[in-house]
Every structure is written in structure tokens, then in C-alpha cells.
Amino acid sequence: MPFRSHPRLLAVLAILTLAACGAEPAGSASSTTPPRITLYTSVTQNTVDAVVAGFKEAHPGAEVEVFRAATGALNARVAGDQRSGGLRADVMWGTDPLSMHAYADQKLLAAWPLPDLAGVPEEFRTDTFWGTRVLFVVVVARKDLTPAPTGWASLADPAYRGKVAVPDPATAGSAFAALGYFSQAPGFGMDYYRRLAANGAVQVATPPEVVTAVAQGRYRLGITLDTEVRAAAAKGSPVTLAWPKEGAIAVYSPIAATATSKQPDAARTFLAYVLSEDGQRRIAKTGWQPVLAQIPGPERPAGATSVSPDWPALYGKQRDLLREYQSIFGG
Helix, strand or coil, rough: CCCCHHHHHHHHHHHHHHHHEEEECCCCCCCCCCCCEEECCCCHHHHHHHHHHHHHHHHHCCCCEEEEHHHHCCCCCHHHHHCCCCCCEEEEEEEEEEEEHHHCCCCCCCCCCCCCCCCCHHECCCCCCCEEEEEEEEEECCCCCCCCCCCHHHHHHHHHHCCCCCCCCCCCHHHHHHHHEEEEEEECCHHHHHHHCCCEEEEEEHHHHHHHHHCCCCCEEEEEEEHHHHHHHCCCEEEEEEECCCEEEEEEEEEEEEEECCHHHHHHHHHHHHHHHHHHHHHHHHCEEEECCCCCCCCCCCCCCCCCCCCCHCCCCCCHHHHHHHHHHCC
């Protein structure tokens, strides 16, 4: 006897089929659903804007809600989230490894989700975060300054008494990383900051504020980031970049997916874009050195060298380091 379909039975089967096709594991993103993430970052605004724009071009319909602040304010936002129900970010993109490691210590970061991604040097990788760009901490000076500074030791020279500005490591991640380097470097240590303070050096909040203060003539030189000096000089500010003879301090800027993300696939998609050639080119165009060797970054002075802290040796010591610094410069 031939099978005769029943209209009600067909309707039920259709509903069940649609439900089965649409079912996905909790937290996963459909292949047809544009990625949506919340990004917490201390990366400079122009870089975030350029990368997010590129991500949206690569993934039409994608949405990225951004909270951007200096490292100290970002830490406060993270702490506030934890007090009020948990971290709301899907991705954390920081300025320095020390701050990011503090998040890892709090179990806020997921295991790195793209272990097979090629091109990122081993020294910029951990189990939870990978580097995206390299920042260089350098000396900024007035163009008319004589004698011109030659290196980090110059900043404690009596010739510059009361004329040096330093960024606050409790506010800026790059300043925190520089603090880590000097605390380890032979001939410097925390005594370097004591010499700066004794020579009348003044603390301001961030590396861009150091450049502004030097450009305005309130100070004659200071510690900042290379891209900040280049950007100011390109706009006509009377400042110049002095690459220290001991080496600029190289700091890698890490990114990670959060352990609490409800959008892990979307977070992974964003991480992959930031470390793609297109993402890295956009980072380079905003003045930073990409981590992918095939993507050129800003030109450096002839003979310029760089140095880096022993990052793992500093992990776990961040609070003590900052406390000792604040005993010298206040906080």
C-alpha cells in the first residue's frame, strides 16, 4: 500500500528539521553569523580604529564594541567587572606583557586558541597571549637642546636638572615595561630612578603627555615612545627622537581571548585577523613595528639597537616593582 503523507505530520517534520539544522554548541558562532565581540584595549586609538575597520571589511556585518583606556584605567575597568558579575570582554589587547600576565595570573585569559598560526616569533608567545606589534621606548628632546642626550644615563646628568619628564608606570603599560627593564639592567636598577628623582625629574601621566610637555617647553627631554615623537615632529612640534646608545627598550604588545567569553569563535576570528598580513599592515601604517617579519615597520636611525627585559623573570613581581617605584616618585 503506497505511503500517503499527512499534512500535520509533514509540518512537524519540517519544524524538527529546521531546529536540528540550526542547533549549534553554546558559545559557538554560525558560519553565516557575523562575528560580534567586546574588545578591551590600551592600544592607541588610531591603531584600534584602523584594525577594527579592516576586520569589519574582512567580515561584513561584524561588530566590535571597544573599551579603550590607558593601562591603569583598563585595569580599573577589569577589576570593576569582576566585582559586578565577571569580565565582559571577549578579547584583551594590551600594551605590555607584564600587565597581560597579571590578567593571566587571575585566570582571566583562555589558552591561546591559534597555536598553529605562523609567523609570530617565539619570544612573543606565551600559553595565553601572543604579541601583535613592538613598541620602542626612547628619549624625546627639544630640537634646540644642548648638549643633546646620548643615552639613558644622560637623563640623570646635572646638565638636565629639573628638565626631564617621565611617564607614570601605574598609568602607562610601556612605562611599566621600561621600569621592568631598568630594574634588571646592570648599571641602572632602581637606583636609576632615584638618580632621576634626585636630579629633579618630574612624573607625568603618559608617554604622549611627555612629548607634549617637551614640545611646550615645560621640560627639555623625557622618556616616551618612538611613534609619539615621530607623530609630533610630523605635525611641526619642535621635538626630536634620541635613540639611546644603550638601546631603545623594545616592548611587545600582546593580545588574548578571555576565559569567560561567550563568543570564543568570534574572538578567535578577531585574533587571527590582527595577526594576518592585512591586520599587521594596518598596524604598521599607524606607526608601529609589526611582529610579522615580512611586514615593514617605521624606519629606525642607522645603527639603532634595542634591548628587552627578561619578561618571565619579572612575572609575579609587578606589585613589588611598582611599590618600590612609588616610594621614589609617589603614586
